[in-house]
Amino acid sequence: MNWRLITDDNVSPSFGLAADDVLAQRVGMNQSQPTLRLYTYRSHCALVGRFQNIENEIRIEYCRENGIATNRRPTGGGAIIMGADQLGVALTIPGRGDDSYSHARELMGNFSEGLVRGLNQLGVEAKFRRKNDIEVNSKKLVGLGIYRAPSGGLLFHASLLVDLDIELMLRVLNTPFEKISDKEIDTVAGRITTVRRELENWIALDEVRRVIADGFAGAFDLSLLHADGFSRDELDDIAKLENEKYLTDDWVYQTTSVPDSNGSAKVKTEAGLIDVSVTMAGGTIKAAFIGGDFFAEESAVADLEASLRWHASQPEKVAATIGKIFQSRKSQFSGIQPEVMVEAVTKAVSRARVAESQMRADPYGCYVNPGGAHE
Amino acid sequence: MSNQTNSYEIPADLAYDREHHMWVQVDSASGDVFVGIDTLGLASLGDLAYVTLKDVGKSVKRGESIGTLEAAKMTGDLIAPVSGTIVARNDATVSNPGLVNQSPYVDGWMVVIKPSDWENESAQLVSGDGLPVWVESEVKRYKNQGWID
Numbered sequence: 001m002n003w004r005l006i007t008d009d010n011v012s013p014s015f016g017l018a019a020d021d022v023l024a025q026r027v028g029m030n031q032s033q034p035t036l037r038l039y040t041y042r043s044h045c046a047l048v049g050r051f052q053n054i055e056n057e058i059r060i061e062y063c064r065e066n067g068i069a070t071n072r073r074p075t076g077g078g079a080i081i082m083g084a085d086q087l088g089v090a091l092t093i094p095g096r097g098d099d100s101y102s103h104a105r106e107l108m109g110n111f112s113e114g115l116v117r118g119l120n121q122l123g124v125e126a127k128f129r130r131k132n133d134i135e136v137n138s139k140k141l142v143g144l145g146i147y148r149a150p151s152g153g154l155l156f157h158a159s160l161l162v163d164l165d166i167e168l169m170l171r172v173l174n175t176p177f178e179k180i181s182d183k184e185i186d187t188v189a190g191r192i193t194t195v196r197r198e199l200e201n202w203i204a205l206d207e208v209r210r211v212i213a214d215g216f217a218g219a220f221d222l223s224l225l226h227a228d229g230f231s232r233d234e235l236d237d238i239a240k241l242e243n244e245k246y247l248t249d250d251w252v253y254q255t256t257s258v259p260d261s262n263g264s265a266k267v268k269t270e271a272g273l274i275d276v277s278v279t280m281a282g283g284t285i286k287a288a289f290i291g292g293d294f295f296a297e298e299s300a301v302a303d304l305e306a307s308l309r310w311h312a313s314q315p316e317k318v319a320a321t322i323g324k325i326f327q328s329r330k331s332q333f334s335g336i337q338p339e340v341m342v343e344a345v346t347k348a349v350s351r352a353r354v355a356e357s358q359m360r361a362d363p364y365g366c367y368v369n370p371g372g373a374h375e
Numbered sequence: 376m377s378n379q380t381n382s383y384e385i386p387a388d389l390a391y392d393r394e395h396h397m398w399v400q401v402d403s404a405s406g407d408v409f410v411g412i413d414t415l416g417l418a419s420l421g422d423l424a425y426v427t428l429k430d431v432g433k434s435v436k437r438g439e440s441i442g443t444l445e446a447a448k449m450t451g452d453l454i455a456p457v458s459g460t461i462v463a464r465n466d467a468t469v470s471n472p473g474l475v476n477q478s479p480y481v482d483g484w485m486v487v488i489k490p491s492d493w494e495n496e497s498a499q500l501v502s503g504d505g506l507p508v509w510v511e512s513e514v515k516r517y518k519n520q521g522w523i524d
Contacts, residue, residue, distance in 0.1 A: 146449035284473065
């Protein structure tokens with residue numbers, strides 16, 4: 001089996017996103033070959049998730065003043081900045097019909113395998129973490145998303161941080177931080193990482209791209225045929241979709257009727273204070289941050305936070321998920337009982353629901369959790 | 376009447392789009408059809424966080440988008456199971472998408488379509504005696520493809 005490999009650089013957000021969208025639709029209709037696209041955006045642009053309110057997530061004025069283009073992805077998740085040091089990954093495959101692609105369709109786990117293999121080849125100990133991240137020692141390195149086109153074609157999207165200007169990211173994204181100092185930068189640096197940081201060495205983005213392509217070829221046992229760009233028909237479709245969708249204010253500035261809201265709660269225990277903050281989209285927990293002064297393995301806390309991301313907020317569902325995490329990692333929470341963690345999270349959720357009716361909440365970005373660092 | 380197949384509730388008195396897992400219920404008085412997502416489709420999506428629906432009065436063709444969604448597992452489009460005109464939409468699902476997961480066949484209906492080619496297009500939906508075989512094959516397909524556990 002062969003997939004096409006397309007590499008392109010310095011693309012505008014409207015072209016980059018329209019190309020991925022078009023390929024998903026065309027591959028679903030068997031009009032284009034399954035394609036792995038490894039590309040970079042023109043530095044810098046800011047992209048929000050499919051349903052985010054861009055004015056909540058991005059400092060629009062700062063972007064305008066500094067020539068930072070903004071747009072909206074077809075895939076979900078949080079806001080990100082992209083540029084020459086962030087590798088965009090877009091895999092488009094048929095979603096139904098020919099079952100020779102069934103292995104590739106096994107969602108994030110398999111999609112991430114190509115990325116993980118490539119990163120491991122570089123010596124970066126990256127691991128997939130459900131639902132949407134690839135991490136190194138509990139620090140986020142890659143954000144993942146899936147879009148299913150009307151034709152059934154699937155687009156797997158990823159942004160891989162080869163490097164990142166954290167200060168710029170904090171200036172572009174509407175984060176919970178009131179100011180941007182070394183402390184805030186250190187806080188974010190404690191939650192995310194980059195390929196160059198992990199390698200403690202400079203590496204060319206092209207080299208990362210090469211090993212990622214190898215990783216996908218190995219993970220899916222196929223050959224990648226490097227194409228000389230898009231076909232004429234594809235470029236026509238991309239130009240049309242740019243004009244009809246990705247260059248329009250209707251797409252970029254659309255809003256949702258599901259409001260964001262934040263809530264937090266502190267619970268004192270004999271093992272220490274648990275301090276939980278959540279960001280909600282209506283009734284869904286979009287992000288959870290668990291801090292305080294209790295002692296716990298950082299990876300166990302990160303695991304719990306990741307499990308609660310994009311999670312239903314009903315108490316029984318929260319309790320089931322927390323119970324599952326504690327079942328496998330209880331000793332790593334050093335005396336904290338799962339029931340107390342459930343109490344803290346559900347209290348934070350309740351307060352967010354109250355806040356939802358009172359005020360618009362503080363937003364957050366793809367690589368930034370609400371609140372400060374876990375201490 | 377309901378049909379429990381592989382623990383997914385697929386009511387036997389509804390018709391279903393074979394690929395997109397949208398359910399269809401005909402209102403016998405008006406001939407209009409209520410449309411929503413079936414439980415197997417919802418299992419493949421996870422909890423819904425956002426929903427948009429096209430406006431009332433819009434014409435749609437079978438296979439085209441009638442709205443969009445973001446769920447725990449992916450973003451995507453809601454696909455019209457029949458062609459026609461949208462005559463009503465359930466704004467409660469837009470402001471509270473979790474309603475679709477909680478009550479997919481009652482409170483979580485999404486749009487009502489006045490069909491323009493019901494005679495031909497209804498034949499492409501699966502219903503009645505065809506349901507158990509279809510559900511079984513779809514559960515197998517979704518499991519193979521990793522959409523459901």
